[in-house]
Amino acid sequence: MSQDQSPAADAQEAELRVLRDGIDSVDRQIHQLLNDRARLAQSVAEVKERYRQGDELPVFYRPEREAQVLRAVMARNEGPLADKTVARLFREVMSVCLALEEPLEVVFLGPEGTFTQQAAQKHFGQSAHCRVLSSLEAVFETVQSSEAHYAVVPIEVEDAGLIRHTLDLFRRYDLYICGEVELAPAVSSEATSRCPRFLVVGRDAIGPSGEDKTSLLLECRDEAGALHELLAPFHRRNISLTRLETRSSGEHDWQTLFYIDFEGHVSEPQIGELMGELEQLDVNVKFLGSYPKAVL
CATH class of the missing domain: 3.30.70.260 (ACT domain)
Structure with missing residues (x-):
C-alpha cells in the first residue's frame, strides 16, 4: 500500500486494473474479428469477379441482404447496448467492408449539411463516397447514366407532405427505389408531425428482404x-x-x-x-x- 493512498483506494485500483486488462483483451479480439470480416468481404469480391459473365458487372451491394443482417443484429442483441445502437455499429462495419469490395458512389441534392446528406450517410455509412449535386434532376440523371451507383432523394418532408418534383422525376426516369431512410422529426408541438423520409434510388430492382x-x-x-x-x-x-x-x-x-x-x-x-x-x-x-x- 502506498503512503498516499488508503486501503480502499488501493483495492479500487486493483479491481480497475483487472477490468481494464479485460477490456484490452476484448479489444484485441474485436480487432482480430474485424480484420477477419474484412478478409471475408475481399474474398466475396474475388468470387464475384471470378464468376462474372462477360461484360456484366458483379453486384457488390445487396440492399435486401444488408437489411436482413441489420435486423438479425437487433434480434439477437442482449444488451446493455440498445438494439439500434448495435445496428449502427454494424452499419459502419459493413460500410467499411463493402468499400474493400467496391466503394459506392452515392449522389444527393445539395447543399452539404442538409437532411438529405444525413440520410445518405445514415443509410450507406461513412465509407461510401457521397457527392453533392446542384439539382434533383442532375441526381436522377447521374444514376441513370451510371456515373453513380445510387442516389438518395427526399420524398416526404416534415409537416409538408410528399415532394412533387421527386414524383415527376420518377415518371421520367427508369430507376428503381431500393431502400428508404427515415430521420427523427424535429421537436414539434404538432401531434401529426411526420418523420422526414428519403428514398434510395438505383438502376436495378432488388429481391425480397422479408419485410x-x-x-x-x-x-x-x-x-x-x-x-x-x-x-x-x-x-x-x-x-x-x-x-x-x-x-x-x-x-x-x-x-x-x-x-x-x-x-x-x-x-x-x-x-x-x-x-x-x-x-x-x-x-x-x-x-x-x-x-x-x-x-x-
Missing part, C-alpha cells in the same frame, strides 16, 4: 369512382397501404396521378396478382420498386 414495401405511380382519368376502382384490388387482398397521395398529372388536367406505398414485395404471389389486375384497368401503372422497410 418490404412496394411503391407505384398510377395515372388515370379524373372520373367519379376512379379511386374506388384503383383501391378495390388492394382491399380484396387485404394489402395494407402505408401511403396514398393524389395530384394532377401535370400534363393533362383531366388526368390524376396516384402515388401509393403498400406492404409486400412484387415477388410475392398476391402482389404479383395485384399488379396483373391493375394493369387490366384503364390506368397507366409504373412500378417504382419493392424495397426493404427502413431498419434504422
Whole structure:
C-alpha cells in the first residue's frame, strides 16, 4: 500500500486494473474479428469477379441482404447496448467492408449539411463516397447514366407532405427505389408531425428482404369512382397501404396521378396478382420498386 493512498483506494485500483486488462483483451479480439470480416468481404469480391459473365458487372451491394443482417443484429442483441445502437455499429462495419469490395458512389441534392446528406450517410455509412449535386434532376440523371451507383432523394418532408418534383422525376426516369431512410422529426408541438423520409434510388430492382414495401405511380382519368376502382384490388387482398397521395398529372388536367406505398414485395404471389389486375384497368401503372422497410 502506498503512503498516499488508503486501503480502499488501493483495492479500487486493483479491481480497475483487472477490468481494464479485460477490456484490452476484448479489444484485441474485436480487432482480430474485424480484420477477419474484412478478409471475408475481399474474398466475396474475388468470387464475384471470378464468376462474372462477360461484360456484366458483379453486384457488390445487396440492399435486401444488408437489411436482413441489420435486423438479425437487433434480434439477437442482449444488451446493455440498445438494439439500434448495435445496428449502427454494424452499419459502419459493413460500410467499411463493402468499400474493400467496391466503394459506392452515392449522389444527393445539395447543399452539404442538409437532411438529405444525413440520410445518405445514415443509410450507406461513412465509407461510401457521397457527392453533392446542384439539382434533383442532375441526381436522377447521374444514376441513370451510371456515373453513380445510387442516389438518395427526399420524398416526404416534415409537416409538408410528399415532394412533387421527386414524383415527376420518377415518371421520367427508369430507376428503381431500393431502400428508404427515415430521420427523427424535429421537436414539434404538432401531434401529426411526420418523420422526414428519403428514398434510395438505383438502376436495378432488388429481391425480397422479408419485410418490404412496394411503391407505384398510377395515372388515370379524373372520373367519379376512379379511386374506388384503383383501391378495390388492394382491399380484396387485404394489402395494407402505408401511403396514398393524389395530384394532377401535370400534363393533362383531366388526368390524376396516384402515388401509393403498400406492404409486400412484387415477388410475392398476391402482389404479383395485384399488379396483373391493375394493369387490366384503364390506368397507366409504373412500378417504382419493392424495397426493404427502413431498419434504422
